[in-house]
Amino acid sequence: MKLSQDKAQQRSERWQNIAISACEQSGRNHIPIIHTPxxxxxxxxxxxxxxxxxxxxxxxxxxxxxxxxxxxxxxxxxxxxxxxxxxxxxxxxxxxxxxxxxxxxxxxxxxxxxxxxxxxxxxxxxxxx
Missing domain, CATH: 3.40.1280.10 (SPOUT methyltransferase, trefoil knot domain)
Known part of the structure; x- marks a missing residue:
């Protein structure tokens, strides 16, 4: 998947927020780091x-x-x-x-x-x- 730098950064931030929400929902205290593609x-x-x-x-x-x-x-x-x-x-x-x-x-x-x-x-x- 080819993404522009701006689009890649936006997606990474969105995915990081999803990871944070999922950790909050499941009671995990270790949040995975989402890197840019x-x-x-x-x-x-x-x-x-x-x-x-x-x-x-x-x-x-x-x-x-x-x-x-x-x-x-x-x-x-x-x-x-x-x-x-x-x-x-x-x-x-x-x-x-x-x-x-x-x-x-x-x-x-x-x-x-x-x-x-x-x-x-x-x-x-x-x-x-």
Whole structure:
């Protein structure tokens, strides 16, 4: 998605306000920071995360097969409608993202993130250090 700098800033501010409201509603005291949109290359090259995971419907590994150590930082990459392109998957692999599948169904982008976080929390518990 190509956005002008002004539009990107406006969207980031809107998303940050949504995150704040969601945290207030759910009683969370840790508010995630919403950054301005950036390219996949820029995002992946600056990550300092212990476990990097990308959802891919043809992956052979399932979430249950991933190991998690308490205190590890985790990031999940969820693709756009139609999934990540082969070039994007190559880029993610270059930055040590593990490909996993959630099951036999292809989920919509807007629900895949919630689904993967729900599965991770069920398998690994709360992400607290």
């Amino acid at each position: 950036q390219s996949l290359e820029s995002w992946t090259s600056h990550l300092s995360i212990d476990k990097k995971v990308v959802l891919h419907p043809q992956a052979s590994v399932t979430m249950r097969e991933l190991t998690y150590q308490k205190g590890e930082s985790v990031v999940f990459a969820v693709g756009p409608e139609g999934g990540f392109s082969p070039e994007e998957m190559t880029l993610l692999a270059r930055y040590q993202f593990s490909s996993i599948r959630l099951g036999p169904r292809v989920l919509r982008t807007e629900t895949a993130g919630l689904a993967i976080l729900s599965v991770a929390q069920q398998l690994w518990g709360d992400f607290t250090s």
